[in-house]
Amino acid sequence: MTKGKILLFDGVCNFCDGTVQFVLKHDKKAVFKFASLQSDAGQQILSHHSLPLSDFDSFVYVDGDKVYLKSTAALHVLKELGGLFRLTFLFIVIPRPIRDYVYSLLAKNRYKWFGKKESCTLPSPEERERFL
Template sequence: MPSPLEAQAYLPQGNLIVFDGICILCSGFARFMARRDRKAGFRFVDAHSKTGRALYLAHGLDPDLMETNIVLLDGKAFIKLASFTAAMRSLGWPWRVLTVLDLLPTGFGNWLYDRIARNRYRFGQRTCPLPSAELKERLLD
């Protein structure tokens, strides 16, 4: 496992979404974004990959817990609820309306996000994730 400093060598540039590829909610979010993202040009990284783990480390997150998606947009990293709202903001209308969630107090929004993240495998898990064609074209690792 590389250190956070060594992890920098693995970091791709540009707008990225790092997601848990075996979580149905997380991979569904990635497929949703791949279909609708016309402006930001997101590329995608499975959190289980070497690059995904390096990105978790680089942003001070535990790559074994995978408790949040990471959205890297215009050089800024967003985690937890802010990752979702940053992604929705990048899509424009009508999805941008979901940024109303930014009005929640950060502590409460992150608490809510954490409850969903901790229970995400109860919604289902894929043993062999099959990305959509749109996602597969932009999947890095």
């Protein structure tokens, strides 16, 4: 199983693709690797961590043996990006059910609000090594 910090995302979601592009741009140390939830690598990682293989309503952050979902995943990723993004981790004090309710509202409506693609965006040659 691949080690390190891995972000699993919905590969056909425009909002999710924008999130990946945001992380790529701000991950100055290039610590994150990426895989779509639908890909073979994504499916293997989900299976390894006993996560559902067909529920693509959650952004998943795998950091070694730790798995973070939904709002907790997003906050941990922003913290890892460093700089002012670390301040967003203060939202972790909001109870998870409240944070995840807001997250789930966005996830449930992401295709309607941001659109959907036929397939995943192909990474540039420079970014390709960061995708599983």
